[in-house]
Every structure is written in C-alpha cells, then in structure tokens.
Amino acid sequence: MSNLLDRVGTTQNFNEETCGRVKDKKEKTFNVKFGERLRKALEEIDTLQEDADKLSKELAIGHNAPLHETMIALEKADISLRLFIQVRNKVVEAYREVMHMQF
Incomplete structure (x- = not known):
C-alpha cells in the first residue's frame, strides 16, 4: 500500500515540475x-x-x-x-x- 502511495507522490511531483516548466515557457512568449x-x-x-x-x-x-x-x-x-x-x-x-x- 505504501508503495502505491509513493508512486502517486512521485507522479504528483513530476506533474508539478512539468506544469512549472510549461508556465515559465508561456510567460516568456507572452512577455513581448x-x-x-x-x-x-x-x-x-x-x-x-x-x-x-x-x-x-x-x-x-x-x-x-x-x-x-x-x-x-x-x-x-x-x-x-x-x-x-x-x-x-x-x-x-x-x-x-x-x-x-x-x-
């Protein structure tokens, strides 16, 4: 059970990092x-x-x-x-x- 929770937590961190990168990229393109x-x-x-x-x-x-x-x-x-x-x-x-x- 804890193994499953660890996987979910890892996936959540991965998604937060990915979303952060996309957000930074959008901010750079719309800054002009x-x-x-x-x-x-x-x-x-x-x-x-x-x-x-x-x-x-x-x-x-x-x-x-x-x-x-x-x-x-x-x-x-x-x-x-x-x-x-x-x-x-x-x-x-x-x-x-x-x-x-x-x-």
Whole structure:
C-alpha cells in the first residue's frame, strides 16, 4: 500500500515540475508587447518588399535574376502586406467595439 502511495507522490511531483516548466515557457512568449510584435512584423514586410524590388529591378535591367524567384518574392511581399493590413483592420475594429461598450 505504501508503495502505491509513493508512486502517486512521485507522479504528483513530476506533474508539478512539468506544469512549472510549461508556465515559465508561456510567460516568456507572452512577455513581448503587442506593439513590439507589430513593429517587428512591419520590419519583416519592409525587408520582403525591398528584396522583391531588388529582384524585379535586376530582372528589368536584364541581369540574371530568375523569373520564378522574382515572382515568389513579389507574392511573399504582397501576401505579407495584405495580412498585416487585415490584422490592423481587426485591431481597429476591436478598439472601436471596446470604445462603444458601456460599463
């Protein structure tokens, strides 16, 4: 009987340690501010657009820029910008809803 209780106690300690690790990991990921995440996303979009512009200019001049890589870069930049605009629209919409709430 005591052997069974020892096993249960060991399992409980293991679960507490595991839960503690998961909690620490969650705290680290959610510590970044939302505005900081938006700023980083915007910087990444800017980099994607600069890369796409560079490739399209090289293609227009006649350098050896592969057409498929240029098109992929242009589409990545376009899709990223569209996604960012949709996120911005949702944030503005949520802000307006909160402003219209009555407490």
